[in-house]
Amino acid sequence: MGLIKKVTLSTVGLGSAALGYLGLATTIVSPLPADDPLWQSKSFAKYNRHRNPSTQDICVKRIPLAKIRPELLEKEGDLALEFCRGVWGGWGYRFQRAYLARKYHSPATTHQLWTVEQLAHSAYAPGTVLTDHFEVVERTANEITMRCGDTPRNPNPRESDGLFVLSAAVDRASGEAVLGLKSCFFTSKDKVEGIQGPMPGWMEELHRWYSRIWMETGSWRVTR
Template structure:
């Protein structure tokens, strides 16, 4: 079944219906609603202490509970962890992973996750470094948040920064699994006036399509 899904998806990408399919199955909400818990979190305040404007969005995907592997919903944390593994080991991250591997993999980054095998089996505990570009900064039963924008070896406030949250939870009322990828991209260095995030509109749009692809391909890992 997984091979059939991939064949279908790759074929779909070659047709004019690809964008419509991704948009329908993986809608993006931007900006984030004021009620989003990230705004009042210690994590956000610690990484964006000046409250600088952020490029912000959340990509959401819903899957019927009947299509999800039952062993993933029997224990708290397993669903979110498996979705996280799907994000990093899935097809959606392959090109970026190979680029970063060629550019930054070496003795000084040997403890980072690099291979598909590592990315598909890691427990993604706090402090895990991913391909010299992401660091797990929080792990809960329903989500895993990584810091992004620069090498995790740079722990200071920096011009390019951000938080990326991978979430998965069961909606019992709707009998669905809700998956989401929340992005907050900002400069944490200094104080910046205004309300617009650092990405120009064309780059923000590309980022949202990238999130849709990540969400779609990562979700395959959860299916029966």
């Protein structure tokens, strides 16, 4: 019993330390500012045509440029792409990827990205679909916007819909790379009254910690 107690306490301690590190290494901003570019984007106008209330946030991590792989700073867009590859091909997405593969990988979805190798090397061009849950719908040099919430095989308005934006930019003034994971979840099928987003509070909190994990493990791909 004493050994079990010690192991349990050690596990709790490690878990608390990990959460503490994630909390210090990343920043969550919610709600998104009124002037956030997402609100004026083509994707938001197209998929949230009713302008329904949303659950929104952005997870941010700042990394000194000295710690970034130097080849990723030579050409605009390389940092964002490699960060995107790190998120989906990284450890943080492994469990969900495996779960979705068991449930949805079929002859109808073989054209999608499923393996770690595919996710870690894709160019993530518009139209790219991964694990029957995310589809690249918009792309700039520093941002990759994906639609989520339901299978991409359903192009129609949905009960569960949303946008997920992965970004990476260089802040020369501070000497840092700024990585971002922006989420915006909403219902697009019908008009929704009120101001409450679709996620209950407890689910929103879990989502934010999950975003922190994706951010941390995805950032490993771009650092030395």
